[in-house]
Amino acid sequence: MMKRLSSIEELQHFQQAILDSKDPRRLRVRICMTGCRAFGAVDVRDAFKASIAENGLTDKVDILETGCHGFCARAPVAAIDPYGFFYQQISPKNVPLIVKESILEGKPVEKLLYRDPKSEEPIALEKEVPFYRDQMKIVLRNCGQIDPTNMEDYVARDGYRAIAKVLSSMTPDEVIEEVIRSGLRGRGGAGFSTGTKWRFARNSAGDMKYVICNADEGDPGAFMDRAVLEGDPHTVIEGMLIAAYAIGAKEGYIYVRAEYPIAVTHVKKAVADARAVGLLGERILGCDFSFDIRIKEGAGAFVCGEETALIASIEGRRGMPRTRPPFPAVSGLWGKPTNINNVETFANIAPIIHRGADWYAGLGTEKSKGTKIFALAGKINNTGLVEVPMGITLERIIFDIGGGIPGGKKFKAAQTGGPSGGCIPASLANLPIDYDSLTAAGAIMGSGGLVIMDENTCMVDLAKYFLNFTREESCGKCVPCRIGTKRMLETLTRITEGKGEMEDLETMKELASMIKDASLCGLGQTAPNPVLTTLNYFYDEYRAHIEEKRCPAGVCKALIHYLIDPEKCKGCGVCRKACPQGAVSGKTKEAHAIDSALCIKCGICYNECKFDAIQVS
């Protein structure tokens, strides 16, 4: 049981004692136990434990179970410290060799190293792998470096030093001024100045105020907040503490998606540990400042990412947005002044206070400061989590860090901002990634989902996908969103079935502008973006669907046929056995054929064929 810290000096002593007890030269296996679990990280960890024990090293080597290292495409990943050797796609059977050579002898195991995709050269050190080399980790500084369930690890890396600095030497107004000066803009998507938002809440009268952390990360294709909560929950708590001090709040909530069980567990543990040492609760660090945090789990409604809907959900009601003003800063939770920020926004606060607004304002572009985390997903080699300085080009993210498109396919478009965002075409690959450039291109920064598409992605189908999502998630309160998204989806569905008319495109544009103008909340106001950007940049693809009844990417089922190329077919029978409809016929070792009357275009044969003999026309 840790001792309660009743002054700022005691926090300093606590940190010093932790640092004194740690030997930076000590051997350790630093392994991701969050995202990598899905790829067998538990077995890999157990293999390390067993092998370390077999070699009689249990007292000499630590196993540090961390959050996400970012390189999810190569899961499970681990690093051997203090050397920084990087191992990826580890299988338990490789572990004894890693223990023998890297831990006992301090050498990298060459045959297990990551190889540069271009030069094929093995790379031993984590920091030299291109995926990591070009990143700048501020928000993710601890993620993958510490055990997120151990508060001492956070404190050792200057954790809670920023709140100590605030409590000992800054007035609330000075804190707000510092955050404004840093140029930090909200990372939830809208990009409003965080410090200015705090000032609104500070200036609202009321003896009871709330701070809420919006961890209802709902954009499909986004997992930044999940990684921060799982990998470094205390940094979010510290950010909330500083916000609470600045605006004068006594209570806070973290509203977290229930779909993220590991994040929920880690956040609960972090809050309990912070409370146990007096970093949450009454008279924090012996100062005249009290604040505590409760955790609310979401129940599955995308619209609850909107701040007034989120408040309604915490209050136990249907999560439906309401008109603003009044803004939550004036009348929020239980009618009291409330400040809501996103997870990543809060995670930026401690570094800003600790290292100063000038340092932070020196990073990024003129109007977009600092870094941004992106969740790279879709048709890209290095799927995972990356943190990059604002202003970096899309091209560098996709090709230098992301490793390009798999299978030598062509990069077609990148989708930012989830269902509220837009598609940026390959022709704009030089676009700097910052709030204003993305908005000018018709997309938005959004929360940080970055889904990459190649030539096999149909942009009409993608627009339909997003409209289906927003239609389903529309809370139904206002007509333009509830009915407008449904009409747009119907039109898009007709087009993907080859039943569209060219005038549908004009009708959709008109409908889109009405939905944007007349919807109550961000969900409706941004819902047409995927349609508008694809219409703008991929007009020819819409035209091919309508005039030629053709899906150029070979995706829209009503417009494609599966055929077997008799030249390539070896008659192995795999497709015949796999077909759920019995639509494939042919004798073994003779070319097979698909009966198009029976075929339901499920694509199973296409996936199963080892000889590329199945063709889409």
Place this chain on the structure above:
Amino acid sequence: MNLSSEEAMAERIDLSKVEEVLKRHELDEGPLIPVLQEVQALFRYLPEEALALVGRRLNIPLSRIYGVVTFYAQFYLTPRGKHVIKSCQGTACHVRGGQGSLDALSRELKVKPGETTGDLNFTLETVACLGTCFLAPVVMVDDDYYGKLTPKRAVDALKKYRSGQGLKEAQE
């Protein structure tokens, strides 16, 4: 669903456990959603009797509770299968062909998304995004992830949940 399994489910509704949940949240502000989450954790769905009791204790009309329950995707008013399959509908899964896996599961289990098999062994449902886009396309069966799926591998993943299927085992 046949009558015998409905009766079997009804027998298992122990309202004293619901009382315990309510007691834990006695002093909370806005307790309705956490209470419903915990009640659902007990029964795997929200039985009407339990909702009626929650309404009486929290002094919230049943109509309003119904409004809340039907608003959120994670509340269920009908019994669910012993194993829950969550097929991710996220963008990354979509562009990597996740629909094919969902269709294959639907054909294999002979249920539509949102439905439960007659033997109460599987519920097939879709989720907006599991936030594990690096696994795309992905489904979750209970707490296990199955990533980088093809339609065939999705169906193969069900095997391990099929031994001694159904409600009978769940009750024992």
